[in-house]
Amino acid sequence: MRAPFSLFVLAAPLALSACGDPAPTYVDQAWIRLSPNKDMPSAGYFVAHGGDAGTQLRGVITDYALKVDMHETVSKDGMTTMEAIDSVDIPARGKVAFAPGGKHLMILGVNDTAISRGKMQLTFLMANGDRLLVDAVIRKPEAAGAPKAADTPAH
Template sequence: MSPFSKLVSVLAVLSAPMLLAACADPAPLYVDQAWIRISPNKDTPSAGYFVVHGGETPVELRDVMTDRALRVEMHESVAKDGKMTMQPISAVPVPAKGEVAFAPGGKHLMLFGVNAEAVQQGKVPLTFLFSNGDRIIVDAIVQKAGAAAPMDMKQH
């Protein structure tokens, strides 16, 4: 084998991992850590929380739906004139490879009229709609009023 052939062989072996890495699947857009705190008063909305993990490109979360509640709205808690208040939000930017947390004291869902049977089952399926056309369905764990947040959500 000529020195040139050996060099080409060595370069081929050394570059193979880089070429394979370039062929790897792109980072997926996904939602996890979904949970709902049920309101103690059936006439007031329950609150929903979750984390969106961005994929390869930025997107917007446009809506969240479920057939286990009469209505779902996205809201954000904000300080206004020295008081905390809530305001509806119509879309939430999700940066590429970033995270957006819906957590107590910040962005959250308001679920009106959560189905009592879903509460008994301990989960509510949520459908997340994104600007790129993705629809992601995630089961949110139901927490009764007064229960602590699930352990994995306490880090957000």
């Protein structure tokens, strides 16, 4: 008689978790490619994951920069340009990547405090009223793909 009760105690949390809250929308893999020129915008990247319900990303704000805009790199008639975007649909149980060469954040005037900390808190504003707080790792220009002096071959 004891074994069935023990199984019930072990299985109850699993059964209750199946009836839990719906899966939320979340953002991960956030990082910022710091511009080598403080007068030029830095770029931000991340992956937005849709929960059980689709939503829209309406914007991104931070206390650690003067301005954050969403843009998309677009190729048209052999020319590559950037276009501002107001919102991005995040499908239910889908994902949307903001990555180099595609959708990205343009971040103007990154604060020295954020640079010295190596991260910046971003607030993602969702259409359903949610505000998602995410720390984005700041990659300095030499860490963003530019070779360091020690990595360049000697002639």
